[in-house]
Amino acid sequence: MRLGFVLREMGAGLRRNFTMTVSVVLVTMVSLFFLGLGLLVQQQVSILKGDWYDRVQVSIFLCGEVSSEENCPTGAVTAEQRDALRAQLEASPLVDRVFYESQQEAYENFLEQYDDSLTENVTPDALPESFRVRLTQPDRYEEIRDQFAGQPGVEDVPDQRAILGPLFAAMDGATRVAIGLAALMLLCSVLLVSTTIRLTAFSRRRETSIMRLVGASRALIQLPFVLEGVVASFVGAVLASGALYALVEFGVGRLSDRPDFTTRLVETSDVLWPTAPVLVGVGVVFAVAASLLSLRRWLRV
Structure with a gap:
């Protein structure tokens, strides 16, 4: 009621x-x-x-002929330095897969991404070779960066996640x-x-x-x-x-x-x-x- x-x-x-x-x-x-x-x-x-963030790969740019002396005091990366870096990356438990990109491949990718007005004055020698690294745990990116930044033959390890x-x-x-x-x-x-x-x-x-x-x-x-x-x-x-x-x-x-x-x-x-x-x-x-x-x-x- x-x-x-x-x-x-x-x-x-x-x-x-x-x-x-x-x-x-x-x-x-x-x-x-x-x-x-x-x-x-x-x-x-x-x-x-x-x-x-899971899709973003770590890029390790290697020293080239046009790299600044401050980042690359020993000059362009040598074959021995490149092989040593690749071996370290493949041995790391944080690394799932390593992709190598030569200067010519970087140049071809650059041509595909940008129009002629930006690419006409760019040559393959102006672009660095690099390792593209896919991590097993992307949130532990800083560990890879700290490990490889400043090593012989490495020019830069930028945080691509910062772009996002x-x-x-x-x-x-x-x-x-x-x-x-x-x-x-x-x-x-x-x-x-x-x-x-x-x-x-x-x-x-x-x-x-x-x-x-x-x-x-x-x-x-x-x-x-x-x-x-x-x-x-x-x-x-x-x-x-x-x-x-x-x-x-x-x-x-x-x-x-x-x-x-x-x-x-x-x-x-x-x-x-x-x-x-x-x-x-x-x-x-x-x-x-x-x-x-x-x-x-x-x-x-």
């Missing part, structure tokens, strides 16, 4: 404040959409870091912007829920006064008001999850379906778990907190 009473009171409150309820739903939807977008971007950053740094920094920045907007919109949502609940409580103050006089508990009086905020926020969270699902399905999904696109992107399963449950949980928790705080003044018993 009490459950029926609570549900009736909740339904009456939603009908009386229909416009405000719709506003709460829309504001909550927008705020949680930005929050979910930030979470998906962060998941995408994690996927790309895992995939791309600006990209990931930009994506991390996009994540922070999305979460910042979400926080601002969530604040607006909390204020709107509080205002709606206060207006509802004020309009029904005579009813609540009577309930207090007849001995109704604080929880019974507050529950219909709290449920109004929870329902509105829950609907907003579901709509935000649906919008994110559509974005991934019809936006990101079409890009992933292209045969020439090999990078793994976020999928609809990432929206269903864990993003959607997080959005629903955040929406409900904020609604309950805002409702209880706004009722402290009007429903003191």
Whole structure:
């Protein structure tokens, strides 16, 4: 019987404040959409870091005729130095496979990657020969770099992963912007829920006064008001999850379906778990907190 009473009171409150309820739903939807977008971007950053860092090979550039004396005091790499470096690399437990690239091969690859305006003045002698090393544990790159940088015949061991740094920094920045907007919109949502609940409580103050006089508990009086905020926020969270699902399905999904696109992107399963449950949980928790705080003044018993 009490459950029926609570549900009736909740339904009456939603009908009386229909416009405000719709506003709460829309504001909550927008705020949680930005929050979910930030979470998906962060998941995408994690996927790309895992995939791309694993693909990146360590490049050990060898000294050539045009190398600076500071990096190569003994001059161009000799055959003995080259063979010794290769033997060390193949003996290392961190190395999965070693590829040697001669100056001519480096020049041919350079021609394939760049247009004639950049390659017309470049000769094979201007490009260094190198070892391309695939690691068994890419996260231990620094150990290989420390071991081979500065050895005789080695000009440089650049960290190719640093090339990806600006990209990931930009994506991390996009994540922070999305979460910042979400926080601002969530604040607006909390204020709107509080205002709606206060207006509802004020309009029904005579009813609540009577309930207090007849001995109704604080929880019974507050529950219909709290449920109004929870329902509105829950609907907003579901709509935000649906919008994110559509974005991934019809936006990101079409890009992933292209045969020439090999990078793994976020999928609809990432929206269903864990993003959607997080959005629903955040929406409900904020609604309950805002409702209880706004009722402290009007429903003191």
